[in-house]
Amino acid sequence: MLRLMLLCLLWAIASPAHAADLRIQGSNTIGANLGPALVTAMLIQQGLHDVHNVPASPPNEHSIVGTNALGHQVRVDVAAHGSGTGFTALKAGQADLVASSRPIKDRELVELEALGDLKSPDAEQVIAIDGLAIILHPGNPISQLNTEQLAQIFSGQISTWDALGGIPGPIHLYARDNQSGTWETFKELVLSRTEHPLRKTAQRFESSEQLSDVVSHDPQGIGFIGLPYIRGAKTLAIVDGSSQPMLPLNSLIASEDYPLSRRLFFYLPPTSSNPWARALISFTQSAQGQAIVAQNGFVAQRVQASSVLPGAHMPRDYQTLTTQAQRLSVNFRFEEGSASLDNKARQDLLRVVDYLKANGKLDRQVTLVGFGDAKDDPERAQLLSKLRAMAVRRELVKSAVVLREIRGYGAQMPVAANTEDEGRLKNRRVEVWVY
Structure with missing residues (x-):
């Protein structure tokens, strides 16, 4: 604890005045709730008091502030605009830690190689397991689909529910925005199976909560979402190839057997000397940190x-x-x-x-x-x-x-x-x- 306080004091002295002590950018899936919850608990564990969330004017941004034993404020900024924005910010020197709901891409790995190998065990930290739930209106009678059907639906090749044995009428598509790791994962796991892109009429959302709520109120709607954001919607069982139909259950997601399961990551450059970033990663992998993962609706690695x-x-x-x-x-x-x-x-x-x-x-x-x-x-x-x-x-x-x-x-x-x-x-x- 004393060593961390000394490191943090040296870090603060070397940093510009009023700058954040730790800047996290990237995934909305992580940054909306899980990231701030982990940061808050980590700061409290490190002995800070009066830890609170300061409202930020841009949507999907947070500042968590606490006071240490010397009376100095510590501030952690969390910006949650999509996994891709995190790697871009890291390259621009505007982030210390990337929150990502997909693995780092080869292109990003090359662009950031000056910061060290971001695929090394210390740099790439799996912090939780998530599953992409395919969600419908609760009254929709469809109970399962395979990944090929999902690709055809979201690319517009299948455009009516009766083509799937469901209720008559057009299918309304809802999807996350282009910066989202949730979208990147869906594109990789589902849409890559067809040469067609996402249908242009799909409504796009930066907010996971908003997407889920819209689907749950639209009898013709279908969307994809991370586990904590299912809310009032109905989930489908998914078949991939010759697999058995699988619902997004915790046990199947923990083992990553569920076809649309995915890993959530923190990426910390090996060259980083930020003590708060390393403290956050250590805390997140601890039993206490993984309990917070579960409390926020994701699957812990217990x-x-x-x-x-x-x-x-x-x-x-x-x-x-x-x-x-x-x-x-x-x-x-x-x-x-x-x-x-x-x-x-x-x-x-x-x-x-x-x-x-x-x-x-x-x-x-x-x-x-x-x-x-x-x-x-x-x-x-x-x-x-x-x-x-x-x-x-x-x-x-x-x-x-x-x-x-x-x-x-x-x-x-x-x-x-x-x-x-x-x-x-x-x-x-x-x-x-x-x-």
């Missing part, structure tokens, strides 16, 4: 065990596993084109080990189950699925975890379409089961 109902789509011995063990709310995934665990998986290893220690399950109480994507060779998929599970085992063994069993199911039980890169990445996964 490891939990839950029972899974056996289904006809499961291999017979996998069905048996569901009756004997519980599945942890973590899927280990890998870097694209690599057998290396991705940045979230590295964080999740620590969380899983902590869970196993706390519950006395270090010795032969864990089974790892690997999966892969089909490609052209089922035997290769089978082998790689088991090799991925073995890669996770190597990491767990370093923490004295003795596994009960390792299984590989190849390309069985896909959770996403294998026709897209994003889908193949999601299918290359390792589940953790505990007895």
Whole structure:
């Protein structure tokens, strides 16, 4: 605590007068409520008092102010105008930390390389899991759609509800604005499946709350939104490729099996010397920070065990596993084109080990189950699925975890379409089961 106070004092002396001590720019999904809530709780944890939100005149902007033990004010500015604006502000020297509801793009990575590798484990921090909910008016009888149908609807190739077996009448489209990470995610996960862009008649919104409220009052409406903003609307079950229909449930989003699940990020340049930025990231990854994530309607990265109902789509011995063990709310995934665990998986290893220690399950109480994507060779998929599970085992063994069993199911039980890169990445996964 004393070290942080000294660092912050030196930072304040070196900074221009009245400048914000920390400037966060980017995602509206994060910045509307979650970001300010995390900042407020972090400042209180660091011993500041009279922490309050100062109204800002531009919409979707916040200033959180507190007073430290020396009587000096600390101010954190949060501007939430879309993920893309955060990386632009970082490049222009107008932000210290980027809040993003999508991964950094290759182009942005190159443009910002002078600030260090923003894909490194310390720079790229997954702070929560979100799901894009497809929402309708509560009276709409449609209960599920597949991702191909969604692409056709939002591009205008399907323009009436009766074409989907629903009520007669035109489909009214509602979408987030072009700067939104929610829009970028929807475009990547859904619209990329068709060569057609979003239909020009779609109404666009910067505000998630406003979009959701409009859809919930329009019997012909359909839109997409982050989980905390479903409000009074109805959610659809989504099918991707050969996956089972999935509602945006916490358990399916935590494991990232739900087809429209996504990660929420903080990006902090490795060259940053801002102590408040590092304090915020540390706090956000803590149990207290993840509790605030859950309180704000997102899915926290806490490891939990839950029972899974056996289904006809499961291999017979996998069905048996569901009756004997519980599945942890973590899927280990890998870097694209690599057998290396991705940045979230590295964080999740620590969380899983902590869970196993706390519950006395270090010795032969864990089974790892690997999966892969089909490609052209089922035997290769089978082998790689088991090799991925073995890669996770190597990491767990370093923490004295003795596994009960390792299984590989190849390309069985896909959770996403294998026709897209994003889908193949999601299918290359390792589940953790505990007895």
